[in-house]
Amino acid sequence: MKKLSFLFIIFILIHSSVSAIERRTEQFPTDFGYLTLPLPYVIPGAGMGLGFLGGFNNVPFGSTETTLDLFAILITGDIGGGIVLATDVPVIPEMFLLDVGQGNFDKGSFRSYRDRRMNSDPDDYVISELSDTRFRFTRLTLTFFDRMFDVFTFGTNNKSTLSAIRDKEGKLIYEANQSFEGDSRSNGFQIDWTDDRTDPQKGLKLIYTNTDSPDSASDSPDYFVQSYNFTGYIPVLSYSTFALNWYRSGATVRKQGNTDLDYLIAKETATCFSNCDSETIALLAKNRQATNQYGSGGSLGGTERMRSYVGGRFSGAQVESRGAEFRWNLSDEKTAFDWYFIKDIRTGFQVAFFYEEGTVADKTSDLWNEKRTSAGIGTRLVTGSGFVYRLDFATGKEGGSTIVIFDYPWGTFGQ
Known part of the structure; x- marks a missing residue:
C-alpha cells in the first residue's frame, strides 16, 4: 500500500509539472x-569466431509506421548461438509497450575475481566457462505525458551450466558440471523531465528499480536490490549539454544463505570431476559466501559506468558511482544517409569528454573508503530512428578500453 501511495504522489507531481518543460522532438519516432x-x-576461455548484427528501428507494417524495433545477433565459431529481441512493440500505441527477447549460446565465460573489494589485484582472477546458456526476458511499460512518466516491470529467466574453470590465460584448471537456473523480477518507474528522451539537452531524469532475487535453493540467499539512477542535463553553448549522473544500488537481505565456508568448499568440490584445484575451489566458495551473506547489488565496469574497466570488474552488495560528461554538439542538422550497411537520419553529432568515479562494498558504511576513477573522450552520432552510435576511449588505473555501442552511457532497465 505504501508503494502504491508513493507512486500515486509521484504521478500527481509529474502531472502538475510537465508544462514547465517542452519536448523539442517527437517522442514516438517512426x-x-x-x-x-x-x-x-x-573471448578467453570460450573461443573465437564471427558474429553478425542486424538492428532495425521503427519497422513499418506495410504502409503503417510503427515504433517496433527488431534486433538479431547470429554467432558462429567456437561460441554458437544467437539473440533475438523485439522492443517498443506498440500493444496500445503511445501508451502500452512490450519488449521480449531470447538468447541461446553453446559456450560463454566470465571473470571471477578473488576479491570483490576496490583494492583487489586486477590480474587475480579465474575464468568461469559456461555451456548451454539460455536467457529470456519480458518487459511491460505503461507510459504517460509524452513519455515523461513510465511504469515498468521486467522479468528474466536464466539457465546455464558451469563446465570448466580456467586461469587468466585460458588454460584449463579443472572441469566441472554445475547447472543453475534463476528467475528475477524488476519493477520500477522513470521520470523523464527533459526536452527529449533520446537526446536530452536540459532537464532531469530519475529511474528507480526494485529487483527481487528470491532464493533458488535452501542454501541460497533471499534478497532484493533497490537502485536509483539520477541524471541532470544542463544546456551550455548554443546546443551542447553538460550531464551529471549519480547512481546508487544496494542489496537488502531477507534471509542469508549458507555462509559456512567448509560447506561451500565441499559443494564446489562436488561439482568438479577432473583436475580439481583446491585453491581455486576455495576462491569460488569465498565469493559465494560473501553473496550468501550480503547479497549482490551489482557491479562497476563495462560500457555504462567506469568505462575504462572490464565489465563486472568491481562488485558488491552496495554500489555507488558519480559521473560527468560534456557533450559538445557540433551539428544538429537533419541529414539522411544510406551506406548499404546502415541507413538513418542524422540529427546530431557530438564529441564527448567524461569523468567517472565509483565504489563498491558489502556494507554501506564502507562505501568510498576505496574508489576508482575513469576518464576519456568519445563521439556520439544521434539519429532520428532512436539509435545513438557511441564510440568511447576511456582510461583508468588498470589501463584503457575502447567501447562501441548504440546508446548513451548510464542506462538502466528504465531506458
Whole structure:
C-alpha cells in the first residue's frame, strides 16, 4: 500500500509539472533505420569466431509506421548461438509497450575475481566457462505525458551450466558440471523531465528499480536490490549539454544463505570431476559466501559506468558511482544517409569528454573508503530512428578500453 501511495504522489507531481518543460522532438519516432555489422570476437576461455548484427528501428507494417524495433545477433565459431529481441512493440500505441527477447549460446565465460573489494589485484582472477546458456526476458511499460512518466516491470529467466574453470590465460584448471537456473523480477518507474528522451539537452531524469532475487535453493540467499539512477542535463553553448549522473544500488537481505565456508568448499568440490584445484575451489566458495551473506547489488565496469574497466570488474552488495560528461554538439542538422550497411537520419553529432568515479562494498558504511576513477573522450552520432552510435576511449588505473555501442552511457532497465 505504501508503494502504491508513493507512486500515486509521484504521478500527481509529474502531472502538475510537465508544462514547465517542452519536448523539442517527437517522442514516438517512426523514422525507419537499420544497421548491419560483422562482429569478430575473441573471448578467453570460450573461443573465437564471427558474429553478425542486424538492428532495425521503427519497422513499418506495410504502409503503417510503427515504433517496433527488431534486433538479431547470429554467432558462429567456437561460441554458437544467437539473440533475438523485439522492443517498443506498440500493444496500445503511445501508451502500452512490450519488449521480449531470447538468447541461446553453446559456450560463454566470465571473470571471477578473488576479491570483490576496490583494492583487489586486477590480474587475480579465474575464468568461469559456461555451456548451454539460455536467457529470456519480458518487459511491460505503461507510459504517460509524452513519455515523461513510465511504469515498468521486467522479468528474466536464466539457465546455464558451469563446465570448466580456467586461469587468466585460458588454460584449463579443472572441469566441472554445475547447472543453475534463476528467475528475477524488476519493477520500477522513470521520470523523464527533459526536452527529449533520446537526446536530452536540459532537464532531469530519475529511474528507480526494485529487483527481487528470491532464493533458488535452501542454501541460497533471499534478497532484493533497490537502485536509483539520477541524471541532470544542463544546456551550455548554443546546443551542447553538460550531464551529471549519480547512481546508487544496494542489496537488502531477507534471509542469508549458507555462509559456512567448509560447506561451500565441499559443494564446489562436488561439482568438479577432473583436475580439481583446491585453491581455486576455495576462491569460488569465498565469493559465494560473501553473496550468501550480503547479497549482490551489482557491479562497476563495462560500457555504462567506469568505462575504462572490464565489465563486472568491481562488485558488491552496495554500489555507488558519480559521473560527468560534456557533450559538445557540433551539428544538429537533419541529414539522411544510406551506406548499404546502415541507413538513418542524422540529427546530431557530438564529441564527448567524461569523468567517472565509483565504489563498491558489502556494507554501506564502507562505501568510498576505496574508489576508482575513469576518464576519456568519445563521439556520439544521434539519429532520428532512436539509435545513438557511441564510440568511447576511456582510461583508468588498470589501463584503457575502447567501447562501441548504440546508446548513451548510464542506462538502466528504465531506458
